[in-house]
Amino acid sequence: MTETAQTIRKDILAHKVTFSGSFNQDSQGFVKILVRTVDTDVVVLAVSTVQELGHVELWAAFGTGKDFRYISAHEISVALGPRKSRSLPIFHALTGCDTVSHFAQDVSELLEQRSVGVFEVGVDSQDANVTQAQLSRMVKQARRLRQISWCVTVVLVSDDPTFLATFADSSLKGRLLQWSTRLIIVTRLALQQLRPLMSTKYTFANMSVAVVAPSESNNIFGYHVYAHLPFEPHGAEVLQVASWTRHGGLRFTSDYPLFPEKYDNFHGARVRVAATTYKPLWMERHEITPDGQVVIHRSGMDYLLFEAVAEAMNFTFDVMPIKLWKEGLDLTSQRKALAVPVYHTFLYHVFEDMDFTVGYTYGFYCFAMAKPKLVTNWLNLYNPLTGGVWIMRIVVQFEEARSLSGVDCANTVFVLLLDQCVLETLPRQDSPRTLILTWMVVTFILGAGYRGSLIASLTLPKYPPRVETIEDLVNTVDKMTVMPWGTYFVEDFRQSGSPLFKRVADLMAPGLDTVEGLRQTLYKNQAHMEVIHTMQQDIADLFTRADGTTSVYIAREKLLPGLSGWPIPHDAPYRPQLDRHITSVIMAGLYDKWHEDILVLARRQSQARRRKAELRGEVVEDQDDSDSSNTLRPLTLSQLLAPIVLFTVGMTVSVLLFLVELQLPNTF
Incomplete structure (x- = not known):
């Protein structure tokens, strides 16, 4: 909190003391009082104090020029009631809001006025299910108010621990709060009752929350402001950050503001993420040490990116083992994992379960096919000239x-x-x-x-044209294989308004990994769909010949543009920090450099394996070498068929003429 903000809050409280004293002394014998002001702070104080003056009409001449008007503070106080009226100063002091223009019960009014909403859920003599239903409706309406506002502070008033716990669950499920949304809890519960709630409930522990509770001191009437800090050098703790008294005002008792920043520094805490091998984004290599222990060595573009983010935010991480990416997404949506640090494409149905970090790369979904081979043709001898x-x-x-x-x-x-x-x-x-x-x-x-x-x-034969567009794809191949997660894309393509993508959905056959799918393209009339980075890595690793050429190719036209980011839980409070550090790495060009280095290494290793296999006389079955462009190679049947055909036709004609001559009489 800035020094200016603290000064303003102290001035407000100072006005409250002077304002009340003058009324108590000067209001004797008066039934109407007019106060001239241009400050909304005075209006708030007038509404909160008028009921202490007895039967007095308190008017505020507020504003200037065409905005000048008379405000009836006593009528507003009666409409709000004693409790809400007296609560206005502390809310005003904590939020710093200079506009409290309207109180409403109907969300339609909130959408029109865009100001203050007051919601009340009763718990006395009421079934718990009814309370839960009312609370869910209230959270839904309050969320609508938050969505149309650029700066929102939610104030929750309750002395019931069960209600507070239910609100924490309902607000999390109903997505009421974001990190930019501040939550102020006003309660009379003791600190011993608040600690379990603030430590175990995700909303209270991790979001931007301040709890205002009465002071436990018997000598001074006031309030303490508490906040839960999940990542501190000595672990999570509930800390008193400020106190408020009627005469002393708001006083900070620590180096933290009312709403501390919780995720700039994790102080070495260990967090959990969900990931598995997905080349070249996240690669794991297991090594068994002499003492029998298994050591996992990780690398990859997204691993290096997440490692850089972890170092910047000062945390370490444990990887939760998963077999399918759906398991990782489920763990993240349930907030059991901090994130899935391997990029996923932004798909609308995924946003129903989770959010994403900033889109930092384009994981284009493309298709690959075997390179066309030379077709045997008896016209090869004729082809050089038209x-x-x-x-x-x-x-x-x-x-x-x-x-x-x-x-x-x-x-x-x-x-x-x-x-x-x-x-x-x-x-x-x-x-x-x-x-x-x-x-x-x-x-x-x-x-x-x-x-x-x-x-x-x-020497440079003319190959048949390649399939480079989606239209050529659907008109050429019999099937397009894809990884098991491809079922998502089958559903999306079928719901598309494009007839072309509906035909693509009919061709898709989920269930094959990338390596097997690429192998099948070598001897079947089909294609394989995959993220471009993974496709490039597998081709470089397993389908690169000794001379550097490949037996498969990636088509120019992409199936999806594929803006991608890391999946994270809905309204994750640490998203701003993740976005900031991810953007820093991307802008430095490190992500693309890591990708280039991994591809170059994979190609070199593949070429080295191929050369060693050729020297040993071994046959590598990963690819088809029939069209390899080695320096020394024999002419193939497709190149010599035309001379063979001409020779055969000539010999046949010569034999026939010879036989005819034998049958003719000798005329010479």
Whole structure:
């Protein structure tokens, strides 16, 4: 609390003493009193004091200019009642609110006035279930008031420990409080009765709560203000932070403000988080020591991020073992775990059970498929030149040859086309000689171009087009595998208004992990869906060849944009600190650097394993090496099929002609 705020509160209490004294002395014989003021503090004090003056009308001439008006303090005091009227100064002193403009019982009035709401739940001679139902409705209405306000202080008045405990549970379940929402509990319970409530109830122990209880001293009438501090050097404790008396005002008894900051420093406390291996975000490696103990070594992008946050907030953590992420989310929503320190995508149905930290990365959900392979084609020999070039070569050479020198010239041109020797005598006319010379040059150029194109097609073959878009995906694959948690996305896609995503939902088959799903894409017409970081890690780790190439690829178009953060409990009071430290690490570029380092290490290790396997003559079954781009490799059937087909056709024709010649009579 600032010095200015403390001064204001002391001035208010000083006004209260002077104000009351003047009334007690000057109101004798008067039935109406008018006070001129422009300070709302005086109006509050007038409402709280008028009933002590007897039958007196107390008016406040309040405001200036067009906002000037007369306020009937005595009528407001009668409407509120003695208890509420006398309680106004202490509420005003603690909250620092300079506007107490309206008291309402109906939440519809609160939504219109946006001011003060007063709710009352009776517990005398009433069934506990009825009280619980009334309390739940009250919490719901109060939460609506909080949601439309930017600064809210909730004041709870009760002397019943059971009611206070029930309110703590109902407010937590109804999400009444956030860290920015202050809760003031005014009670006459003794400190011994308050300690168990403040230590065991999550709302009182961890939220921004101040408890105002009567002083236990018999000599001085006043109140003490208590707060629960969950993380202190010597453990959690209930601490008196201030005291208030009628004449002494508000006095601080510790170095803490009325509403202490509880989560800037955990003072080395141990907290629990829920996580399991999920490469490259959170990776665990178990090592057995010589004495038989199991040591867990952790690494990963999110592990390093959480470790940095833990160091900044000064806490250590224990990892609660889980098998499925749903278990971790359940533990977090039940507040048994501080968080799930592995990013999850923001999905609307998850927000029903928990909140998220700041979105610090995009965990794009993408799909991967096997790289297309060369298709065996007998036209490979024809492909280096287009069909138009072949046709124009044949048409031009024969037409021009016939127009100049007849069949003999055409035969000569054809022989040159086939790169054969010209044994016959060349024509003696100038025009055929010019044609043949020109054609020889053209044939040389076209032949050289053809040979270059053929060599290029053999060394750099043209692969079939890849599936890169969602539309291509649904029109190509038979199935898309996904991890077991993919059932969430199946439901989301089916509820989507896009026909394309509904078709994606029909293709999805949850139940396979990423490694097995990627392996199946190598020999089945299917794809696999996963978070891009995990997909990149598995491809680098298990599907990278010795030369650095991969047998699978990640499509360019993503299925979901995937803004992601850590799941945390609803209205977690430590979220501002988590967000601040996460943002600091992200802005420093450390998160992306960790990701790059992990990928580079995985690729190097995979390439090293492949090289060792090749030297030993072993076959790695994790991937298909049929299209590997090694420096030395033999020509495949897809590349030699065209010459084989031509050779077979030529031999067949030659044999048939030979047999025909044998059957013909010898005419020579």
